[in-house]
Amino acid sequence: xxxxxxxxxxxxxxxxxxxxxxxxxxxxxxxxxxxxxxxxxxxxxxxxxxxxxxxxxxxxxxxxxxxxxxxxxxxxxxxxxxxxxxxxxxxxxxxxxxxxxxxxxxxxxxxxxxxxxxxxxxxxxxxxxxxxxxxxxxxxxxxxxxxxxxxxxxxxxxxxxxxxxxxxxxxxxxxxxxxxxxxxxxxxxxxxxxxxxxxxxxxxxxxxxxxxxxxxxxxxxxxxxxxxxxxxxxxxxxxxxxxxxxxxxxxxxxxxxxxxxxxxxxxxxxxxxxxxxxxxxxxxxxxxxxxxxxxxxxxxxxxxxxxxxxxxxxxxxxxxxxxxxxxxxxxxxxxxxxxxxxxxxxxxxxxxxxxxxxxxxxxxxxxxxxxxxxxxxxxxxxxxxxxxxxxxxxxxxxxxxxxxxxxxxxxxxxxxxxxxxxxxxxxxxxxxxxxxxxxxxxxxxxxxxxxxxxxxxxxxxxxxxxxxxxxxxxxxxxxxxxxxxxxxxxxxxxxxxxxxxxxxxxxxxxxxxxxxxxxxxxxxxxxxxxxxxxxx
Amino acid sequence: xxxxxxxxxxxxxxxxxxxxxxxxxxxxxxxxxxxxxxxxxxxxxxxxxxxxxxxxxxxxxxxxxxxxxxxxxxxxxxxxxxxxxxxxxxxxxxxxxxxxxxxxxxxxxxxxxxxxxxxxxxxxxxxxxxxxxxxxxxxxxxxxxxxxxxxxxxxxxxxxxxxxxxxxxxxxxxxxxxxxxxxxxxxxxxxxxxxxxxxxxxxxxxxxxxxxxxxxxxxxxxxxxxxxxxxxxxxxxxxxxxxxxxxxxxxxxxxxxxxxxxxxxxxxxxxxxxxxxxxxxxxxxxxxx
Numbered sequence: 001x002x003x004x005x006x007x008x009x010x011x012x013x014x015x016x017x018x019x020x021x022x023x024x025x026x027x028x029x030x031x032x033x034x035x036x037x038x039x040x041x042x043x044x045x046x047x048x049x050x051x052x053x054x055x056x057x058x059x060x061x062x063x064x065x066x067x068x069x070x071x072x073x074x075x076x077x078x079x080x081x082x083x084x085x086x087x088x089x090x091x092x093x094x095x096x097x098x099x100x101x102x103x104x105x106x107x108x109x110x111x112x113x114x115x116x117x118x119x120x121x122x123x124x125x126x127x128x129x130x131x132x133x134x135x136x137x138x139x140x141x142x143x144x145x146x147x148x149x150x151x152x153x154x155x156x157x158x159x160x161x162x163x164x165x166x167x168x169x170x171x172x173x174x175x176x177x178x179x180x181x182x183x184x185x186x187x188x189x190x191x192x193x194x195x196x197x198x199x200x201x202x203x204x205x206x207x208x209x210x211x212x213x214x215x216x217x218x219x220x221x222x223x224x225x226x227x228x229x230x231x232x233x234x235x236x237x238x239x240x241x242x243x244x245x246x247x248x249x250x251x252x253x254x255x256x257x258x259x260x261x262x263x264x265x266x267x268x269x270x271x272x273x274x275x276x277x278x279x280x281x282x283x284x285x286x287x288x289x290x291x292x293x294x295x296x297x298x299x300x301x302x303x304x305x306x307x308x309x310x311x312x313x314x315x316x317x318x319x320x321x322x323x324x325x326x327x328x329x330x331x332x333x334x335x336x337x338x339x340x341x342x343x344x345x346x347x348x349x350x351x352x353x354x355x356x357x358x359x360x361x362x363x364x365x366x367x368x369x370x371x372x373x374x375x376x377x378x379x380x381x382x383x384x385x386x387x388x389x390x391x392x393x394x395x396x397x398x399x400x401x402x403x404x405x406x407x408x409x410x411x412x413x414x415x416x417x418x419x420x421x422x423x424x425x426x427x428x429x430x431x432x433x434x435x436x437x438x439x440x441x442x443x444x445x446x447x448x449x450x451x452x453x454x455x456x457x458x459x460x461x462x463x464x465x466x467x468x469x470x471x472x473x474x475x476x477x478x479x480x481x482x483x484x485x486x487x488x489x490x491x492x493x494x495x496x497x498x499x500x501x502x503x504x505x506x507x508x509x510x511x512x513x514x515x516x517x518x519x520x521x522x523x524x525x526x527x528x529x530x531x532x533x534x535x536x
Numbered sequence: 537x538x539x540x541x542x543x544x545x546x547x548x549x550x551x552x553x554x555x556x557x558x559x560x561x562x563x564x565x566x567x568x569x570x571x572x573x574x575x576x577x578x579x580x581x582x583x584x585x586x587x588x589x590x591x592x593x594x595x596x597x598x599x600x601x602x603x604x605x606x607x608x609x610x611x612x613x614x615x616x617x618x619x620x621x622x623x624x625x626x627x628x629x630x631x632x633x634x635x636x637x638x639x640x641x642x643x644x645x646x647x648x649x650x651x652x653x654x655x656x657x658x659x660x661x662x663x664x665x666x667x668x669x670x671x672x673x674x675x676x677x678x679x680x681x682x683x684x685x686x687x688x689x690x691x692x693x694x695x696x697x698x699x700x701x702x703x704x705x706x707x708x709x710x711x712x713x714x715x716x717x718x719x720x721x722x723x724x725x726x727x728x729x730x731x732x733x734x735x736x737x738x739x740x741x742x743x744x745x746x747x748x749x750x751x752x753x754x755x756x757x758x759x760x761x762x763x764x765x766x767x768x769x770x771x772x773x774x775x776x777x778x779x780x781x782x783x784x785x786x787x788x789x790x791x792x793x794x795x796x797x798x799x800x801x802x803x804x805x806x807x808x809x810x811x812x813x814x815x816x817x818x819x820x821x822x823x824x825x
Binding site for chain 2: 026027028286287288289290291292293299300301303304305307308311312315316369371372374375376377378379380381526527529530
């Protein structure tokens with residue numbers, strides 16, 4: 001592609017990236033296992049995607065292909081936009097700031113970083129998955145259509161990668177000041193939560209066999225940069241040859257624009273580290289202990305830990321991002337779900353999921369601390385105190401949000417009587433989520449990169465780390481199933497016993513999980529510290 | 537206390553670095569060091585055969601060392617010598633592959649609570665919860681150690697005052713300067729009045745004024761019966777402060793004992809460079825400079 005420039009200047013970046021991946025794995029069986037897991041998952045995704053996208057071709061259904069390809073392509077582009085931000089974090093293994101001192105022209109740098117970003121499991125599996133579209137095009141329109149579609153999916157991949165890079169970079173730069181950061185995260189969460197209803201609307205359309213409406217959407221999407229690259233093959237099939245260069249031009253213009261945007265933000269992010277000098281205003285000197293603890297907290301190690309954790313949830317970018325994203329998505333998702341007219345069982349299931357998602361924020365709680373965790377190790381904090389204080393601090397933020405979710409979703413759903421039962425389900429799911437996440441946080445702690453980006457969660461094997469979180473979500477969903485079945489079966493009775501039963505269920509699960517995690521931590525403190533210390 | 541003489545490997549490693557003549561003197565340094573320690577006191581820190589591998593690299597290979605109570609002990613070595621690794625293992629932050637660390641009579645790894653209660657640590661780098669303000673951080677450390685709130689308040693104020701960090705300072709520690717970070721770290725390590733202080737590079741990146749202040753505090757602490765062990769690669773500081781030193785390189789203790797015995801007639805720098813086996817640039821290479 002012309003936009004990636006000549007292979008010459010980009011090649012060292014690609015080699016560097018490969019070398020970083022290889023060195024990250026060297027002599028670390030656990031990481032190799034995670035990497036293999038990531039490869040398997042990516043492979044599965046690629047094969048499934050290929051199979052799904054090849055179906056219209058196998059069925060020899062041109063109309064279906066005309067709907068599926070642009071829609072699936074657009075969904076893919078959206079996934080590339082949101083998944084790095086929400087789930088997997090940005091792969092910061094090639095941190096642009098590290099190149100700041102090298103005499104590189106911006107064009108070379110962007111080309112190189114872009115090429116390096118194309119190297120990796122997500123890009124590879126996306127390419128393989130979208131190759132299913134080439135398959136479809138080949139079956140429908142022969143070799144010419146296939147080649148055109150191939151060019152299309154490559155352009156599409158470039159778009160995906162450029163989009164995710166440009167947006168995350170822009171966010172990281174724009175999020176320097178605390179206020180803009182909070183605003184952006186809320187905005188992002190709202191956008192993300194809008195994906196749900198969009199998807200539901202599409203599904204509803206499909207259910208009503210209202211294919212005309214969906215086809216209209218697909219046609220429109222086919223002329224946006226998101227859908228255009230995937231529709232070119234079908235143009236050849238249909239004989240609309242004039243549309244091919246037009247669509248490709250749309251995509252390439254979008255890629256070019258994104259790369260330009262990226263390079264602009266990159267320049268800014270390379271200038272000066274994020275030193276957000278904050279509140280130096282001297283206040284009246286209170287007692288140090290009072291400045292740390294809130295009024296009600298006990299003057300004990302537990303109180304100190306809870307106080308420190310609650311402060312950290314507000315003062316640390318990554319934690320705050322996680323919290324705000326959860327709060328916004330947690331309120332908006334069920335609301336949009338009820339608003340689009342889903343039944344109560346659906347919202348019940350969603351409640352279970354949301355409770356568990358809240359707990360996910362603690363999956364790498366020691367990683368947030370980094371090497372500062374050494375303080376607690378030298379002070380010899382007991383494992384259970386450590387784990388429970390962290391869960392307590394998190395609950396201080398999460399429980400009010402859960403109440404809010406229960407109230408809002410029930411009221412919007414038109415069944416205010418459900419509030420208590422809904423809250424019961426949420427709390428139960430949160431407790432179960434904690435029970436699963438706390439031992440995981442001790443067992444599978446990993447170091448976060450020392451990056452200024454609130455979305456930088458993983459260096460290298462990010463996919464695999466995301467998988468662990470997914471596993472927890474699924475596990476939590478399974479463990480709360482009995483309770484959901486009871487809630488569904490009892491229906492009216494659940495309105496009354498829902499809250500106490502849910503709280504008891506969640507509390508029991510939490511006590512078991514935190515006990516296991518605490519005892520495990522007592523044995524593994526130095527190992528946890530070593531795991532979360534960056535750069536080792 | 538009797539101490540096993542230095543481990544094998546030292547002999548050969550030190551050998552070539554030390555001029556032929558003083559090899560007797562060298563062994564006498566060691567024996568004097570041993571005698572110096574056998575005055576009936578419990579060692580403040582006693583390490584036995586500590587070993588640590590990272591992946592495939594041997595970071596520390598069999599370090600044994602006794603730090604007499606009430607001494608000011610400097611651990612010297614070039615970058616990457618294994619100083620931080622050794623001290624981390626000694627204070628219970630890093631589990632050794634083999635060996636034992638006993639602090640004031642309590643084994644760090646089998647009786648951590650007792651050992652850690654008497655120990656103050658200033659870890660290397662940014663190992664502080666730096667998104668708290670200075671006073672908050674001190675309160676956190678104090679309460680975490682189980683001290684009562686009134687004592688924490690009183691001592692924290694005093695420390696903040698003496699170290700010129702400001703009792704009402706609302707700046708987060710992350711925004712402190714390097715010197716201030718070291719000082720607040722030191723304050724955290726001192727807050728619970730430990731009997732043993734282990735400091736990793738306390739003078740690195742510290743301005744002269746702060747360094748002088750830290751030196752004063754440490755000297756007063758030792759005069760009051762405390763024991764300080766600290767690592768550094770700044771020879772001048774070590775020479776000025778310490779009564780005992782140990783020199784490490786490549787994960788091995790090359791030499792240790794009371795400062796005058798180790799130094800002998802030469803300057804510490806001379807001894808250090810020889811022991812570590814560094815090279816000095818001569819004329820022929822780097823001619824293009």
